[in-house]
Amino acid sequence: EPEVTQTPSHQVTQMGQEVILRCVPISNHLYFYWYRQILGQKVEFLVSFYNNEISEKSEIFDDQFSVERPDGSNFTLKIRSTKLEDSAMYFCAREGPATEAFFGQGTRLTVV
Amino acid sequence: LAKTTQPISMDSYEGQEVNITCSHNNIATNDYITWYQQFPSQGPRFIIQGYKTKVTNEVASLFIPADRKSSTLSLPRVSLSDTAVYYCLVGEWNSGNTPLVFGKGTRLSVIA
Numbered sequence: 001e002p003e004v005t006q007t008p009s010h011q012v013t014q015m016g017q018e019v020i021l022r023c024v025p026i027s028n029h030l031y032f033y034w035y036r037q038i039l040g041q042k043v044e045f046l047v048s049f050y051n052n053e054i055s056e057k058s059e060i061f062d063d064q065f066s067v068e069r070p071d072g073s074n075f076t077l078k079i080r081s082t083k084l085e086d087s088a089m090y091f092c093a094r095e096g097p098a099t100e101a102f103f104g105q106g107t108r109l110t111v112v
Numbered sequence: 113l114a115k116t117t118q119p120i121s122m123d124s125y126e127g128q129e130v131n132i133t134c135s136h137n138n139i140a141t142n143d144y145i146t147w148y149q150q151f152p153s154q155g156p157r158f159i160i161q162g163y164k165t166k167v168t169n170e171v172a173s174l175f176i177p178a179d180r181k182s183s184t185l186s187l188p189r190v191s192l193s194d195t196a197v198y199y200c201l202v203g204e205w206n207s208g209n210t211p212l213v214f215g216k217g218t219r220l221s222v223i224a
Contacts, residue, residue, distance in 0.1 A: 004155075033211065043156060043199075045211035056211060091155040100146060101212055103155030
């Protein structure tokens with residue numbers, strides 16, 4: 001199975017700046033997801049995306065976050081105005097054939 | 113989603129078989145049991161999924177007793193590269209819309 005590719009692998013941004021995290025999950029899959037993991041903590045669900053629409057989102061996914069699939073292949077997570085507490089690993093995932101999830105390698109976001 | 117309980121950590125020597133048990137007393141009829149592996153600074157990786165009895169793949173085996181209130185992930189002849197966090201998840205994976213809920217997992221340390 002082709003893996004999910006995320007870019008960049010590491011991004012440093014100043015507090016208040018907008019960041020866009022990108023994921024290439026390969027086409028022909030229906031469900032895509034974003035998860036995050038703050039250092040030393042659990043992997044947390046942010047949002048699921050189905051048929052170019054948000055399917056479900058957690059309480060973490062507030063108005064500062066948005067997701068898009070602008071060209072049918074790339075899948076992006078935008079954080080409009082980053083806060084220090086947004087520093088984390090962000091993982092993109094896609095649905096597998098048995099409803100398991102295949103995760104990317106992650107983007108380490110550091111907000112300074 | 114059913115609550116799961118796993119040991120926080122385990123140690124093993126190289127070449128030994130490792131068994132990680134997960135308790136899920138309130139598992140529902142339609143729930144499946146799925147295990148993921150996570151290396152530091154990487155996304156979780158699907159290992160194995162089962163419903164009842166025994167499932168085996170090239171990586172691991174999953175033993176599920178008849179009452180399904182627990183499950184055991186078995187890793188044969190572990191090596192140093194199996195050092196990782198292992199997560200047990202229980203849920204009704206009938207669609208990709210079900211977000212994964214990760215606990216703290218079991219941190220396995222393999223010692224030479």
